[in-house]
Amino acid sequence: MIPIEYFLTFGAILFCIGAYGVLTKPNAIIVLMCIELMLNAANINFVAFAAFTGDVIGQVMVIMTISVAAAEVAVGIAIVLNAYKMKKTTDIDSLTSMRW
Amino acid sequence: MFVEYTWLVPLIPVLCFVIVGFFGNKMHQGGGYLTIAGAAASFIIALLVSYDFWTSAAYVDPGYVTSYIKWFSLGGHDINIGYYVDSLSCLMMLFASFISMLIFIYSLGYMGEQGKRKRRYFAEVALFLTGMLGLAASSNFVEMFVFWEIMGLCSYLLIGFWGFNHPEGDDKADNAASAAKKAFIVTRLGDVCLMAGMFVLYQAFGSLDYTVVFNTANMAAVNSDTLMLASLLIFGGAIGKSAQFPLLDWLPDAMAGPTTVSALIHAATMVKAGVYLVARCFPLFVQNIDVMLFVGVIGGFTAFFAATMAMNNMNIKKVLAYSTLSQLGYMFLALGAGGYLMALGMQQGSEELIAAGALGYTAGILHMANHAFFKALLFLCSGSVIHSCGTEDMRLMGGLGKKMKITSITMLIGALSIAGFPFFAGFWSKDLVLETALDAASNGASGWIFLILWILGVVTAFMTAFYMFRLWYMTFAGEPRENAQHCHGESPHSMSLPLCVLACFAFAFGFVLLFGFDGMFTIGLNAAGLWQVGNGDAEGAVHYLVEFFTTPATYLTIALVLLAIGLAYLMYNKKSIDPGKFNKHGQSALYKVLANRWYFPELYNQLSWKLGYGVARGVEFFDRQVIDGSVNGLSNAVIEGGEMASKAQDGNAHTYAGVVIGGIVTLFVVALALFCVFGGI
Numbered sequence: 087m088i089p090i091e092y093f094l095t096f097g098a099i100l101f102c103i104g105a106y107g108v109l110t111k112p113n114a115i116i117v118l119m120c121i122e123l124m125l126n127a128a129n130i131n132f133v134a135f136a137a138f139t140g141d142v143i144g145q146v147m148v149i150m151t152i153s154v155a156a157a158e159v160a161v162g163i164a165i166v167l168n169a170y171k172m173k174k175t176t177d178i179d180s181l182t183s184m185r186w
Numbered sequence: 187m188f189v190e191y192t193w194l195v196p197l198i199p200v201l202c203f204v205i206v207g208f209f210g211n212k213m214h215q216g217g218g219y220l221t222i223a224g225a226a227a228s229f230i231i232a233l234l235v236s237y238d239f240w241t242s243a244a245y246v247d248p249g250y251v252t253s254y255i256k257w258f259s260l261g262g263h264d265i266n267i268g269y270y271v272d273s274l275s276c277l278m279m280l281f282a283s284f285i286s287m288l289i290f291i292y293s294l295g296y297m298g299e300q301g302k303r304k305r306r307y308f309a310e311v312a313l314f315l316t317g318m319l320g321l322a323a324s325s326n327f328v329e330m331f332v333f334w335e336i337m338g339l340c341s342y343l344l345i346g347f348w349g350f351n352h353p354e355g356d357d358k359a360d361n362a363a364s365a366a367k368k369a370f371i372v373t374r375l376g377d378v379c380l381m382a383g384m385f386v387l388y389q390a391f392g393s394l395d396y397t398v399v400f401n402t403a404n405m406a407a408v409n410s411d412t413l414m415l416a417s418l419l420i421f422g423g424a425i426g427k428s429a430q431f432p433l434l435d436w437l438p439d440a441m442a443g444p445t446t447v448s449a450l451i452h453a454a455t456m457v458k459a460g461v462y463l464v465a466r467c468f469p470l471f472v473q474n475i476d477v478m479l480f481v482g483v484i485g486g487f488t489a490f491f492a493a494t495m496a497m498n499n500m501n502i503k504k505v506l507a508y509s510t511l512s513q514l515g516y517m518f519l520a521l522g523a524g525g526y527l528m529a530l531g532m533q534q535g536s537e538e539l540i541a542a543g544a545l546g547y548t549a550g551i552l553h554m555a556n557h558a559f560f561k562a563l564l565f566l567c568s569g570s571v572i573h574s575c576g577t578e579d580m581r582l583m584g585g586l587g588k589k590m591k592i593t594s595i596t597m598l599i600g601a602l603s604i605a606g607f608p609f610f611a612g613f614w615s616k617d618l619v620l621e622t623a624l625d626a627a628s629n630g631a632s633g634w635i636f637l638i639l640w641i642l643g644v645v646t647a648f649m650t651a652f653y654m655f656r657l658w659y660m661t662f663a664g665e666p667r668e669n670a671q672h673c674h675g676e677s678p679h680s681m682s683l684p685l686c687v688l689a690c691f692a693f694a695f696g697f698v699l700l701f702g703f704d705g706m707f708t709i710g711l712n713a714a715g716l717w718q719v720g721n722g723d724a725e726g727a728v729h730y731l732v733e734f735f736t737t738p739a740t741y742l743t744i745a746l747v748l749l750a751i752g753l754a755y756l757m758y759n760k761k762s763i764d765p766g767k768f769n770k771h772g773q774s775a776l777y778k779v780l781a782n783r784w785y786f787p788e789l790y791n792q793l794s795w796k797l798g799y800g801v802a803r804g805v806e807f808f809d810r811q812v813i814d815g816s817v818n819g820l821s822n823a824v825i826e827g828g829e830m831a832s833k834a835q836d837g838n839a840h841t842y843a844g845v846v847i848g849g850i851v852t853l854f855v856v857a858l859a860l861f862c863v864f865g866g867i
Contacts (some may be wrong), residue, residue: 108843109843130324182836
């Protein structure tokens with residue numbers, strides 16, 4: 087059996103890649119994809135703990151997360167699409183009109 | 187059986203006030219007839235109540251009737267509202283409603299040309315009458331104070347009736363608004379004292395009902411210093427309302443109001459409220475001999491002080507105003523001297539002194555009623571003169587006696603009465619006042635003070651006769667001067683009729699003393715040891731006639747009065763003595779001091795500018811800088827802080843994400859550090 091530390095380390099690396107992408111990438115689509123990466127990092131942690139402790143609840147949570155993430159992506163893509171229609175760009179550094 | 191309806195007496199005028207106030211413009215004479223009817227109804231009810239009270243045997247003991255309901259509670263003690271009827275309140279209600287009725291009738295003529303303003307006038311005088319009658323009928327101090335303040339408000343409103351545009355074009359009246367303000371603010375000083383006195387009483391007795399406060403046993407249980415403090419503070423209220431020294435200067439200025447208002451409020455009724463208050467609180471005041479001495483000193487001094495200023499004034503209403511002050515001083519002198527004698531008698535256990543003190547009380551009350559009649563008469567006469575001449579300056583009058591017969595004769599009766607000419611009303615009461623003062627002078631350690639006050643009182647009697655006849659001769663005798671030449675002649679009947687009625691009373695009211703009514707207006711302890719007004723023994727006519735006409739002092743007063751009338755005749759009618767000789771034609775220092783009212787207005791102004799305005803400036807500074815400053819500073823800090831914090835919302839999703847992640851990392855690091863330091867959860 088693979089020790090749980092491997093799974094957790096893998097999740098943490100995945101999360102950091104996602105976070106890096108969210109913080110640095112100007113393209114809104116890529117940012118959305120990076121958010122998916124971070125969600126999946128959390129999902130891996132869930133599954134790992136569920137398998138490790140034998141508790142099936144963790145796997146149920148993962149299914150929940152995936153469905154919520156699907157909805158979230160649908161909304162996110164719709165926002166990006168509309169922003170593109172208005173501003174002709176998906177660069178989130180230039181979509182800064184929602185401010186003080 | 188009528189006594190139970192006492193509450194109607196003040197209620198009817200307030201109904202008139204409401205009706206006239208709302209619908210006066212649609213009624214005849216701006217609601218004047220309704221107001222007169224209301225005053226008449228109040229008078230009739232007061233008459234029935236008084237008749238019932240004075241004739242029914244059921245009220246002899248304890249000498250009062252009171253009934254009340256709970257108004258509100260304060261810390262476990264009840265404040266009530268109700269009526270309290272005894273001889274004093276009966277007398278007050280009777281003469282206040284009667285004189286008010288006559289003055290309202292007179293107002294139909296005097297204010298006849300004021301158009302729409304009549305509604306305001308009649309509504310306000312009706313409200314005023316409520317205040318006066320309510321004051322007389324109140325059963326406790328709080329209720330009394332409410333009516334006291336209603337009167338103060340109406341006084342303010344009516345003094346300022348002309349506002350800034352007087353129809354007669356009198357230059358003195360163009361500041362009626364500031365005269366009203368002055369009257370309001372100066373009396374307010376007294377009212378604050380009265381309120382403080384009420385607080386002290388409430389603290390000491392736990393109730394402000396007359397029956398509780400004036401109960402002998404209750405008063406004995408309270409520290410005598412507390413009683414003295416309460417008495418002095420209450421007397422402060424009386425000083426303000428009755429315009430005694432040093433708060434006397436508002437009354438002459440109050441003459442800026444219509445003459446009917448001067449007659450009603452500033453001669454016959456409201457200024458009597460202070461005298462009434464002292465008479466009502468007599469049982470309290472008499473507990474301390476020094477309080478009564480103080481009352482007497484203030485009264486005697488004011489009598490003299492105010493009379494001096496009437497000597498050379500040229501304004502017909504101002505002369506009467508000073509004379510009012512002076513006569514009010516007499517009333518306080520009588521009450522003070524009577525109370526002094528009574529307090530002394532109670533200390534020494536002397537029945538004789540107590541009886542003499544009760545006589546002083548009678549003198550004060552009787553002078554109050556007499557003065558109401560003759561001073562209302564004099565003011566209404568002066569109003570009649572002003573109405574037909576269009577000026578208040580006596581230098582522009584003269585020779586009106588031929589054109590205005592009724593006014594001149596009734597005013598002569600009033601002048602004789604106030605001067606104390608024998609057998610006129612003023613004679614009896616004024617002589618009784620002076621006799622009480624003289625009586626007090628020969629008793630007790632402080633008697634010498636009353637000797638001085640008696641001398642001042644006698645000199646005042648001389649001055650009163652002089653200035654009243656100076657006024658009469660300058661107005662009605664001699665050659666018609668400027669304004670008198672085109673005077674309209676006698677005033678309408680609605681004005682001359684009340685003059686005739688009042689003249690009868692100004693002549694005859696003094697006889698109540700002779701016909702056995704004096705026992706009603708005395709004060710003493712009854713068999714149960716409780717204070718009560720009335721139920722004294724009537725002395726009868728013979729007693730008083732003997733007492734008056736065997737005392738040398740009476741003849742001295744009569745002689746001085748006759749001398750003063752003669753002097754006024756020679757100076758202002760026959761002109762064989764030039765008044766200019768005495769005052770160096772208006773250049774002597776005394777003349778200037780009197781003409782400037784002893785520099786009292788100046789003093790008031792300086793005080794209010796230097797002290798009042800200075801304090802106000804300080805308060806304003808504190809208000810603006812400290813209170814406003816802290817509130818504004820706080821709100822500014824919040825606004826500035828918000829502005830700055832809102833800059834963090836720069837709309838860049840990267841920044842937000844960075845902050846979120848940075849925050850989570852920080853939390854994580856902190857949690858880890860805590861975990862390491864404390865070694866486990």
